[in-house]
Amino acid sequence: MPAPRSTRRPAASATAETFGRQRVAKSQGGIGGTSAAAGPRPDWRFEYQAWAHGLFPVAGVDEAGRGPLAGPVVAAAVILPEGFAHPQLHDSKQVKPAVRAELAHVLRTTPGVEIGLGVATVEEIDAINILRATFLAMRRAVQALGPSPAALLIDGNQLPGGGLPQIALVEGDARSLSIAAASIIAKEWRDAHMCDAHALHPHYDFPRHKGYATAAHRDAIRRHGPCPLHRRSFLGGLLEETGWLFPDGDGSAPA
Incomplete structure (x- = not known):
């Protein structure tokens, strides 16, 4: 479908309410x-x-x-x-x-x-x-x-x-x-x-995986523990496995 040519706002053909709040499956x-x-x-x-x-x-x-x-x-x-x-x-x-x-x-x-x-x-x-x-x-x-x-x-x-x-x-x-x-x-x-x-936390090689849970990233957490950029709500099992604490001394996930 070609891109629209006009810069004029189209006239309304129905109400905004009939457009909004839909969820369309692929x-x-x-x-x-x-x-x-x-x-x-x-x-x-x-x-x-x-x-x-x-x-x-x-x-x-x-x-x-x-x-x-x-x-x-x-x-x-x-x-x-x-x-x-x-x-x-x-x-x-x-x-x-x-x-x-x-x-x-x-x-x-x-x-x-x-x-x-x-x-x-x-x-x-x-x-x-x-x-x-x-x-x-x-x-x-x-x-x-x-x-x-x-x-x-x-x-x-x-x-x-x-x-x-x-x-x-x-x-x-x-x-x-x-x-x-x-x-x-x-x-x-x-x-x-x-x-x-990476400049502040070089141990984790963030440029390589951007924080995603690659094997290398998980291994780095096992070796060095979490840093302030890590989501403690995502690391519960890994912290229990390793015994590492967050920099604030808390090893627990948030309630």
Whole structure:
């Protein structure tokens, strides 16, 4: 489907309420209902759906870092200008690191692309759990946008407290261009943050695995114990196995 040409806000054809609070499975037909077997690429279909309901602009929202043993969870919200196109824009997991870095640069420097970033810290992850921390980072990303979006396209689950009409898309980063752009920004920022952490915590080789639970990372924790970047709520079994304590002297997971 070609990118939209007009910069005029589309006229409303239905209410915002009929658009918002949907969750679309990847196998569902209709708008955005391409099956995974067809090898879909992200496109404008869900953005068009929002515009047809008079909702403009639309922000795509995605996160990076839900699963690692260390580091924050990071979310990005991205508004793409009508007509934006890049042949390699895709889910961040589907592109090579060099291409991802190029895409992030293009997104940051293209006029009309609006980016909001939100971070939930390790302390927040341990205090409220990773799912709530992810939602917190997403809300912060949306709040950080310059222009306020009229609607959200979200990868995965509905965003509680989002305050806007939204559609949650299963594997949305492979289906919506706005979500794909958000996935690129979130992944690049978080990876850079974890690489920078190497200077303070060289024992763990964070540039290699970005905090994920690789065998090498787990072995490093066994040898050196956890550092302040580690999520104690993710390390219960490993700490019990090794007897290591966190730098504050506490070896327990949060209640």
